[in-house]
Each structure stands twice: as C-alpha cells, then as structure tokens.
Amino acid sequence: MIRLLVGLCNPGPEYEGTRHNAGLWWLEAAAKALGVRLAYERSYHGNLARLNRADGAVWLLQPLTFMNLSGKAVAPLARFFKIEPQEMLVLHDELDLLPGQVKLKQGGGVAGHNGLKDIQAQLGSADFWRLRIGIGHPGVREQVIHWVLQRPAPDQREAIHAAIDQSLAALPQLLGGDMAAALAKIHARPPRAKPEPKPESKPSTQPVAQP
Numbered sequence: 001m002i003r004l005l006v007g008l009c010n011p012g013p014e015y016e017g018t019r020h021n022a023g024l025w026w027l028e029a030a031a032k033a034l035g036v037r038l039a040y041e042r043s044y045h046g047n048l049a050r051l052n053r054a055d056g057a058v059w060l061l062q063p064l065t066f067m068n069l070s071g072k073a074v075a076p077l078a079r080f081f082k083i084e085p086q087e088m089l090v091l092h093d094e095l096d097l098l099p100g101q102v103k104l105k106q107g108g109g110v111a112g113h114n115g116l117k118d119i120q121a122q123l124g125s126a127d128f129w130r131l132r133i134g135i136g137h138p139g140v141r142e143q144v145i146h147w148v149l150q151r152p153a154p155d156q157r158e159a160i161h162a163a164i165d166q167s168l169a170a171l172p173q174l175l176g177g178d179m180a181a182a183l184a185k186i187h188a189r190p191p192r193a194k195p196e197p198k199p200e201s202k203p204s205t206q207p208v209a210q211p
Helices: 019-034 071-080 114-123 141-148 154-168 171-176 179-187
Strands: 004-007 039-041 046-053 056-063 088-094 102-106 129-134
Touching (some): 019 154, 019 171, 102 179, 171 179
Parallel strands (some): 004 088
Antiparallel strands (some): 046 056, 102 129
C-alpha cells in the first residue's frame, strides 16, 4: 500500500502555477478528495496532512524546500514513521510526456529531475513509485529550465488538470496497494467521443413539375 504521497514543487508565489509544480496540483486535488488539509510541519520542512485509515495512516507531504532539496523533507518523515521506499508515491512533472498524459511506474532513473534525484540520494533507494505528469518538452534542451519554471498555456493547463482528474480515480487502488489495478486505471485511454448522428434527410415539399 502507499503510505506517503509527495507532491513536488518549488515554494513561493512566483512559482505558483508553473509547470514544475504539477506534482503539487495532484497532491492538492488528492487532499481535497480525501477531506484532509495540508498544514505546515517544521520537523519535515513542508506542509503535511494525515489520513487515518483502518489499515494505517497515510501521509500527504508538500516539501517547502526547493525542488533540488526535496529529499530533505521526504527522508526524515520516512525514517520517523518507518515508511519504506516502495510505500511512497512521488508526484512530479514529466518532460517526456505530453500535457494530458500521466504514467505510473516504480523505480528507474531520474531523467535529470532534480527533485527525484535528491529523494533517491537521501533515501539511498530508487524503489519508490512515481506518478509522471506530462508537461511536454520545449523541443530544445537549452530551454528546459525556462520551460519548467513557466506557466503553461491555457489549453496545456486544461489538459494537465484533466489528466490529473482522470488519474485521481485510481486513488483508492493506490492507497489499498492494488498497484496493478491502479496502473490499469491510470493508463486507460479516455473514451473517444461518439460522432454526432447525421440529421435525417427530409422529403422535399416542393411540387414536382408534371409533364
């Protein structure tokens, strides 16, 4: 089961709404769905919420360190509550996915993401789960930093939030530890819109000329 949800972000109003904070958007939507409120917790360098379940507590964490120090918030909490890496889900922006796409995976590389890199270093393990929220790529490597720290265009933001809403439907499976069902739900393609039926042609009411 997942015992810790971590929404990666950069703190402060100047970063609010930027692509790099997509993980926080998911975490905030999850907190609202679960009926819990994030509040500052100095010991863990971030905003924290606790959800009490029959099978144990679940924690939601928004690190208030900057992105490249995310592990500074995650590791102390994980150590204190004895949360194993495979019981964590880190929510983060993903350059290699288009806006509107979300993928769930466990372990693997960090693909240059400084938040994931620091968490992996602080935990000494890459076995935590990741929910990769697509933000698209600027197409030029030199523009990546500017891209992630910029607000997405309205259509991109709408696509990102639609994907967040769809993947939130897998929250019960994630918290219950049914990762196969969560994978299937998150990776399911949205149903195609049905084409509108063509209007029936009506017989002509004009008089027909007689020979």
